[in-house]
Amino acid sequence: MSYVEVDHLNFSYPDGTPALEDVSVSLDTGEMIALIGQNGSGKTTLSKCLNGLLHPTSGSVRVDGRDSRKTAIADMVKRVGYVFQNPDHQLFNATCRDEIAYGPRNIGIEEDEVAVRVEEARAVVGLPESELDEHPFFLTKGLRQRVAIAAILALRPRVIIVDEPTTGQDARQSVEIMEFLTGLNRDHGHTIVIVTHDMDIVARFADRLLVMADKRLVADGPPSEIFGNPEVMSRASIAPPQITRLALELSDLGLPSDILSLEEMIEAFSKL
Amino acid sequence: MTDPAIEIIDYTWKYLHSDGEAVRGINLSIAQGECIGLVGSNGSGKTTIANSIDGLIPGQYHGVKKGEVKVFGTEVEDYKRGELQRTVGLVFSDPEAQFTAMTVEDELVFGMENLGLGLEEIRERLEWACDLADLHALLEKPPYEISGGQKQRVALAAVLAMRPRILILDEPTAMLDPISRAKVFDVLSRLRQEQEITMVLIEHTLEHIVPLADRMVLLGDGRVLHDAPTRAFFDDLERIRVQGVVPPGVVGFSGWLRQTQRYAGESALFLDEAADQARRSVAASTAGENR
Numbered sequence: 001m002s003y004v005e006v007d008h009l010n011f012s013y014p015d016g017t018p019a020l021e022d023v024s025v026s027l028d029t030g031e032m033i034a035l036i037g038q039n040g041s042g043k044t045t046l047s048k049c050l051n052g053l054l055h056p057t058s059g060s061v062r063v064d065g066r067d068s069r070k071t072a073i074a075d076m077v078k079r080v081g082y083v084f085q086n087p088d089h090q091l092f093n094a095t096c097r098d099e100i101a102y103g104p105r106n107i108g109i110e111e112d113e114v115a116v117r118v119e120e121a122r123a124v125v126g127l128p129e130s131e132l133d134e135h136p137f138f139l140t141k142g143l144r145q146r147v148a149i150a151a152i153l154a155l156r157p158r159v160i161i162v163d164e165p166t167t168g169q170d171a172r173q174s175v176e177i178m179e180f181l182t183g184l185n186r187d188h189g190h191t192i193v194i195v196t197h198d199m200d201i202v203a204r205f206a207d208r209l210l211v212m213a214d215k216r217l218v219a220d221g222p223p224s225e226i227f228g229n230p231e232v233m234s235r236a237s238i239a240p241p242q243i244t245r246l247a248l249e250l251s252d253l254g255l256p257s258d259i260l261s262l263e264e265m266i267e268a269f270s271k272l
Numbered sequence: 273m274t275d276p277a278i279e280i281i282d283y284t285w286k287y288l289h290s291d292g293e294a295v296r297g298i299n300l301s302i303a304q305g306e307c308i309g310l311v312g313s314n315g316s317g318k319t320t321i322a323n324s325i326d327g328l329i330p331g332q333y334h335g336v337k338k339g340e341v342k343v344f345g346t347e348v349e350d351y352k353r354g355e356l357q358r359t360v361g362l363v364f365s366d367p368e369a370q371f372t373a374m375t376v377e378d379e380l381v382f383g384m385e386n387l388g389l390g391l392e393e394i395r396e397r398l399e400w401a402c403d404l405a406d407l408h409a410l411l412e413k414p415p416y417e418i419s420g421g422q423k424q425r426v427a428l429a430a431v432l433a434m435r436p437r438i439l440i441l442d443e444p445t446a447m448l449d450p451i452s453r454a455k456v457f458d459v460l461s462r463l464r465q466e467q468e469i470t471m472v473l474i475e476h477t478l479e480h481i482v483p484l485a486d487r488m489v490l491l492g493d494g495r496v497l498h499d500a501p502t503r504a505f506f507d508d509l510e511r512i513r514v515q516g517v518v519p520p521g522v523v524g525f526s527g528w529l530r531q532t533q534r535y536a537g538e539s540a541l542f543l544d545e546a547a548d549q550a551r552r553s554v555a556a557s558t559a560g561e562n563r
Contacts, residue, residue: 037449038449038450038451038452039419039420039421039448039449039452040419085447164447167446167447168365168443168446169314169476170312170313170314170476170516170517171313171476171516171517171518172313172516173313173314197448197449197450197453198477199450200521237449237450237451238450239450241521242479242520242521242522242543243521243522243524243525245543246521246522246525246543246546246547246550249543249544249547250547250550250551253550253551253554262521262524262525262528265521265525266525266528269525269550272554
């Protein structure tokens, strides 16, 4: 059985508006996943169902064998963490230290253990020790995002969902954040789910794509396969990276359809 | 000769509590009706320049200014209160930062009422802005109930209804999905066809601004490092890349074709141009082998 099992999940908001229809998916530990789709396609609602903030209207979400409806939220957030798109919507403590300690304290962890976890999370995200007693709002957005991730890491969840980690970041910072998340995945075995609109980031860093469109999960597979499938792309109103579109346009020259980066394009073109 | 819309001369700005200068020795002239793309890594000075043009600097920030920033020939500090803001419209990446009203319609009308416009004029401009940004169906809705893409179109329409002669867009689509982003850029290109408006567009993803920009300006460490018409801007890709700015995929590919002598000519800007260059280079090498 997978770590996260979503089975025929339907979710409607209290006013009856449906947000998810018949979503079934399983996530294993150690996966690097991108969740993509238009605004309003259900990405955030699905994320919130995965960490127990929302409960299925019908169907089920099981994490580590536990039914989300029968499990206390404190037990869920230990397993699936969610990092907000805007770290400022999540940070509210006066120091980075308190911010990171807040989650573990809230689920009743002893102070000694809290201190251990704060140090562990700080080290993993690479927040300088000297910044621990700073107010988060004096840090750059990149560092604030790291504090937000550290606050989630301190709960030691197996799965970490990060909503739009690269918004507002320049190219270099985006790569830095993504390399950091890749490290969490590779070196610490976390399953990482990034929610994003940036297809270049998806192409470069994700091993598996979940594509949402109009409340449903419409595709699930490796980026090269999904970007090469025009039907899925148009249903989800998503365009593959520009370089992938160029390779598809030139497929009659003998270029493969699974090109995801400029480097791959140059390599394939050189062999023509 | 008409004045440039924006003229920045030997301009240096240092925020009061920061160590270095945010921008230094900037010289930049933008003609009326021109659209420029302003690119560079975070911290390179893009937003400082945007805020200097609309008078937020030095108006709302403390610091030390040297040099001149002129809008339509007049130094920004010499404008009467409120007059510069009527001339220069500003759109941010987070539209919620500018919302104040309870319905989309009120949001759109708010700025015009503040300008003291007559009812007839307000009605006319409301109609025009709603047409341009495709907002008629949303007028009765509260701004917090609409999607991110719709919010950004409302923010844009609210600014356009003030009929600014200069529009500054600071990462206007950072939070939007590809379809919503395309709609916002569609509004901007229709706007450019419809009237003479000067635009300064700040974006990290160059693929989005290339179709709109007449000219691109690269900033690094507070200085202008490169300033050229959009196609020529991409002549030397290394110069852009060392600043942490990534050229669009097809421009990168075109650069490689040219660098490896597979194609001689100017940079491609669009997918169809790059595809054409690729085909020509393959055809040329096949012809060479057969000879």
